Amino acid sequence: QSVLTQPPSVSGAPGQRVTISCTGSSSNIGAGYGVHWYQQVPGTAPKLLIYGNTNRPSGVPDRFSGSKSGTSASLAITGLQAEDEADYHCQSYDRGLRSSVFGGGTQLTVL
Amino acid sequence: EVQLVESGEGLVQPGGSLRLSCAASGFTFSSYGMHWVRQAPGKGLEYVSAISGDGHSTYYADSLRGRFTISRDNSKNTVYLQMGSLRPEDMAVYFCARARIVGSNELDYWGQGTLVTVSS
Numbered sequence: 001q002s003v004l005t006q007p008p009s010v011s012g013a014p015g016q017r018v019t020i021s022c023t024g025s026s027s028n029i030g031a032g033y034g035v036h037w038y039q040q041v042p043g044t045a046p047k048l049l050i051y052g053n054t055n056r057p058s059g060v061p062d063r064f065s066g067s068k069s070g071t072s073a074s075l076a077i078t079g080l081q082a083e084d085e086a087d088y089h090c091q092s093y094d095r096g097l098r099s100s101v102f103g104g105g106t107q108l109t110v111l
Numbered sequence: 112e113v114q115l116v117e118s119g120e121g122l123v124q125p126g127g128s129l130r131l132s133c134a135a136s137g138f139t140f141s142s143y144g145m146h147w148v149r150q151a152p153g154k155g156l157e158y159v160s161a162i163s164g165d166g167h168s169t170y171y172a173d174s175l176r177g178r179f180t181i182s183r184d185n186s187k188n189t190v191y192l193q194m195g196s197l198r199p200e201d202m203a204v205y206f207c208a209r210a211r212i213v214g215s216n217e218l219d220y221w222g223q224g225t226l227v228t229v230s231s
Contacts, residue, residue, distance in 0.1 A: 002155060036217040038156070045206055045221035046148075046156065057211075057219060089156050093216055099172050100146075100216045105155035 003028065004090055004103035011109040012080045020075045020106045022090035028101060030071035033093040037066055037075045040087045040105075049088070050075060077108070085110045113137040115207050115222035122228045123197055131192040133207030133222055141165065141185040144210035146218055147192050149203040149227075159205070162190060164213065194227070202229045 005023040012018040022035060029035055035053050038046035048057050050066035053073060065076045073092075077084055090103040119131035133145070147159040160181040161170040169181050180193040190207055204226050208218035 034217070038218075045223055046208075046218075047221070048211070048217060048219045051211060051215075051217035051219075091156075091158075091216070091218075097173060099170060100158040100161070102148075102156040102158060 002104040003094055003097065003101040004092060006088075006090060006103035006106045008104070009107045009109065011111055012077075013111045014080055014082065016080045017076060017078045018080060018108065019077075020088050020090075020108070022073045022075070022092075022103050024071050024073075024092060024094075024101075026071060027096040028071075028092045028094040029068065029073055031095055033095070035066065035068055035073035036091045037064075038089045038091065039084075040089060042087065046089060080110055082110050084108060113209070113220045115209065115220055117205065117207055117222040117225035120225040120227065122230065124231050125198060125229055127197050127229075128193070128195045129197065129227060131194070131205055131207075131225055131227070133190045133192075135188045135190070135209070138209070140188040142213070144213065144215075145181075145183060145190040146208045146210060146216070147181065147190075147205060148208060148218070148221075149201075149205045150224075151200070151203040154203075157203070160192060161210070161216070197227075197229045199229050202227060 037050040040046040053068040094101045146161040162181045183190040204224040206224045208221040211219040
């Protein structure tokens with residue numbers, strides 16, 4: 001069981017908006033540690049999408065945005081495109097475990 | 112261009128050992144913390160270990176502490192993961208990745224991954 005909880009799958013039609021949640025606890029997200037998001041096309045390495053809850057690395061489209069509230073975080077994707085079909089992973093730090101932790105990953109299907 | 116290239120892929124019997132390497136290029140290697148993350152078949156990402164840029168600080172997932180050892184050779188721009196007492200549940204693709212800034216855990220560059228198979 002992952003320390004951070006994500007829905008196994010989400011889906012949306014092209015052009016729509018989807019959100020992916022990442023639920024933690026007072027030991028990680030709720031303790032103020034930053035949440036980061038990665039996009040992974042199956043068979044390839046993850047790619048950093050959002051860091052520090054809301055920041056996008058250079059080159060990441062502004063269709064991708066992150067937010068955080070309390071013990072949860074969310075990744076929103078607007079104007080869904082076929083190329084967005086991938087797995088999405090959240091990451092934070094857990095002070096009880098004294099290590100980085102990941103969510104179980106969410107598979108995004110573009111209908 | 113930042114590049115991370117893992118090697119050391121292999122099949123090992125339960126209880127055996129294996130060393131993975133990750134050769135870095137395109138950046139000042141000693142200035143960045145390096146991490147290992149693994150992904151079992153069909154599963155999510157799992158944090159394994161991390162090492163500071165100067166190699167003086169190391170971090171491990173609690174479940175792996177004592178069996179895995181991370182190290183680095185800044186003269187060779189390479190980070191290593193020595194794995195021992197391997198179990199079937201250690202079978203996974205192992206990725207090395209660079210921490211974006213000092214003291215951070217967000218990973219901005221990743222290698223292509225190397226497969227570790229643990230089976231008799």
